[in-house]
Amino acid sequence: MVARIDLHEEQMSVLKELEALLGAGQVLTGEAASPFLVDWRRRYQGQALAVVRPGSTEEVAAVVRLCNLHAVPVVPQGGNTGMCGGATPDESGRAVVLCLTRLNKVRAIDTDNDTMTVEAGCILQSLQEVARAAGRLFPLSLAAEGSCTIGGNLATNAGGTQVLRYGNTRELALGLEVVTAEGEIWHGLRGLRKDNTGYDLRDLFIGSEGTLGIITAATLKLYPLPVAQRTAMLALNTMEDAVTVLSRARAGFGASLTGFEVMAGPVLQAVVRLFPQQRLPFEGASAQSPWFALLELSDSESAEHAQERFESVLGAAIEDGLVTDAAIAENIAQSKAMWHLRESIPLAEAELGKSIKHDVSIPISLIAKFVQTTNAALQVKFPGIQNIVFGHLGDGNLHYNVARAPHQTEQDLLAMQYDVYGLVHDSVHAHSGSISAEHGVGQLKRDELTRYKSPLELKLMKQIKDALDPKGLMNPGKVLQS
Ligand code: FAD
Ligand code: MLT
Ligand code: ZN
Numbered sequence: 007m008v009a010r011i012d013l014h015e016e017q018m019s020v021l022k023e024l025e026a027l028l029g030a031g032q033v034l035t036g037e038a039a040s041p042f043l044v045d046w047r048r049r050y051q052g053q054a055l056a057v058v059r060p061g062s063t064e065e066v067a068a069v070v071r072l073c074n075l076h077a078v079p080v081v082p083q084g085g086n087t088g089m090c091g092g093a094t095p096d097e098s099g100r101a102v103v104l105c106l107t108r109l110n111k112v113r114a115i116d117t118d119n120d121t122m123t124v125e126a127g128c129i130l131q132s133l134q135e136v137a138r139a140a141g142r143l144f145p146l147s148l149a150a151e152g153s154c155t156i157g158g159n160l161a162t163n164a165g166g167t168q169v170l171r172y173g174n175t176r177e178l179a180l181g182l183e184v185v186t187a188e189g190e191i192w193h194g195l196r197g198l199r200k201d202n203t204g205y206d207l208r209d210l211f212i213g214s215e216g217t218l219g220i221i222t223a224a225t226l227k228l229y230p231l232p233v234a235q236r237t238a239m240l241a242l243n244t245m246e247d248a249v250t251v252l253s254r255a256r257a258g259f260g261a262s263l264t265g266f267e268v269m270a271g272p273v274l275q276a277v278v279r280l281f282p283q284q285r286l287p288f289e290g291a292s293a294q295s296p297w298f299a300l301l302e303l304s305d306s307e308s309a310e311h312a313q314e315r316f317e318s319v320l321g322a323a324i325e326d327g328l329v330t331d332a333a334i335a336e337n338i339a340q341s342k343a344m345w346h347l348r349e350s351i352p353l354a355e356a357e358l359g360k361s362i363k364h365d366v367s368i369p370i371s372l373i374a375k376f377v378q379t380t381n382a383a384l385q386v387k388f389p390g391i392q393n394i395v396f397g398h399l400g401d402g403n404l405h406y407n408v409a410r411a412p413h414q415t416e417q418d419l420l421a422m423q424y425d426v427y428g429l430v431h432d433s434v435h436a437h438s439g440s441i442s443a444e445h446g447v448g449q450l451k452r453d454e455l456t457r458y459k460s461p462l463e464l465k466l467m468k469q470i471k472d473a474l475d476p477k478g479l480m481n482p483g484k485v486l487q488s
Contacts, residue, residue: 021035028061035055042083043057043095045093047089055099059107059108060108063191068189079102080481081103084158085107086153088162089445090445092446092447093158106155122137142230143228146166149348157220160212163175163213170398171263179225182223187218196225197225214485217471217484235264235304237334238300240299242329244374250323250328259315262312265400266299266300267301268397268399271297277350284347287343287344292330295330295331361394362422364404364441366404367439367443370402373404376433380406383429384429390412401443446485
């Protein structure tokens with residue numbers, strides 16, 4: 007539903023100027039704008055003066071200059087798959103949503119430098135394909151890769167399933183092109199692996215969720231394609247066992263360990279119940295296991311070498327009773343099916359109704375204790391509440407989500423959101439963790455942030471914001487209070 011907004015004269019003239027800049031077809035209002043005004047999880051419904059779709063960096067800069075002149079807030083948006091409402095405008099209807107998906111060119115691939123320079127609106131999956139076609143790997147991978155954009159990945163410093171080996175999006179970026187809050191273009195598309203020439207502006211814009219400027223292009227690192235890959239799904243009794251197997255896999259595979267995901271049994275069991283075309287690679291008691299892990303080895307030597315290493319580490323884990331059952335993918339189709347199970351979890355979760363999501367990181371050595379103590383404390387305070395626990399164990403990152411108790415409605419659950427946050431985030435803090443590992447802050451966690459960041463950290467962040475965006479027009483109300 008798009009509310010009718012009475013536009014006063016200045017807003018009408020901004021709309022006209024936007025149309026003159028971009029062409030009327032690229033300035034959306036009314037029903038045409040509505041898909042851009044609600045977030046993926048349907049937790050936020052905003053309003054906007056217009057959704058604009060510039061087709062070049064120069065057009066982005068011109069839109070930002072115009073908005074700056076008229077004090078119109080700008081909300082950058084990529085694929086709109088973010089989990090924290092960062093790309094959704096507020097309800098005032100004053101902002102312009104600046105959609106970057108028409109900036110979708112691959113500007114250059116340099117296989118000697120192992121880099122590619124791409125525009126912000128490129129869909130992540132298409133970049134993986136472009137790299138592969140050039141005989142290289144672009145390793146960023148997440149379940150939303152078919153619709154999220156590289157600009158959004160950079161703006162949120164997205165993580166995903168390959169961080170263990172290749173790092174977060176930040177580690178994959180060498181240079182950026184950015185339109186500043188005042189509409190200037192910073193040409194920072196450097197392809198350098200060493201560059202110590204003062205403050206790192208690139209790293210300031212990465213992870214800033216559109217609050218400091220608009221990323222219009224990036225120079226990204228490429229890697230060699232693995233020669234062979236092995237994937238396995240493991241059944242385990244406890245989170246402690248999963249942590250021990252992770253530690254052994256790290257020791258045994260070194261940098262070849264490219265993924266280690268953990269999933270609570272009921273979570274994966276819900277996936278196959280909701281999506282019956284998918285199957286667990288286990289039968290009987292193993293299929294009812296309390297925990298599962300998915301691990302991936304990427305070998306740079308040969309398939310035989312990969313198999314040997316895989317069997318020695320997994321064989322010992324089974325012998326020592328850490329793993330109760332293991333399914334090793336025998337071909338690419340089986341490997342894909344295992345990953346598909348894992349990647350279907352957010353969709354299954356959405357099918358089950360609204361949940362309270364926590365995207366937390368904890369030192370790996372404390373994760374099992376965190377899960378045990380937090381589960382117990384939640385049951386005492388919110389009896390019957392259900393845990394949906396999964397995540398990137400290799401990075402110490404858990405999606406420690408909470409669904410309603412059987413006797414509750416969705417509304418009951420949402421009414422408890424900040425009490426549940428309080429309990430879980432205090433526990434995260436007590437275990438030396440972070441309340442946002444990879445999804446960012448957006449509007450969802452903005453107020454929570456003030457509970458855990460020190461006053462000095464918050465003051466420094468605010469000073470950076472004021473220096474780069476003096477009028478406070480870049481994605482206001484996200485990350486920091488405006
Ligand atoms: P959007 O949602 O459009 O925007 C996200 C934020 O970035 C907003 O604050 C927006 O204002 C800002 N922004 C977008 N583009 C730009 C730009 N060019 N310049 C400046 N600011 C910009 N995230 C993970 O980290 N790991 C996962 O494993 C993961 N899995 C997911 C699975 C599913 C099924 C879904 C739906 C989401 C998942 N996400 C995951 C969250 C999401 O996909 C990421 O945050 C992604 O990086 C967002 O990209 P986007 O293009 O959709 O950005
Ligand atoms: C994932 O790891 O699947 C994502 O971060 C999405 C989610 O948390 O739902
Ligand atoms: Zn995740």
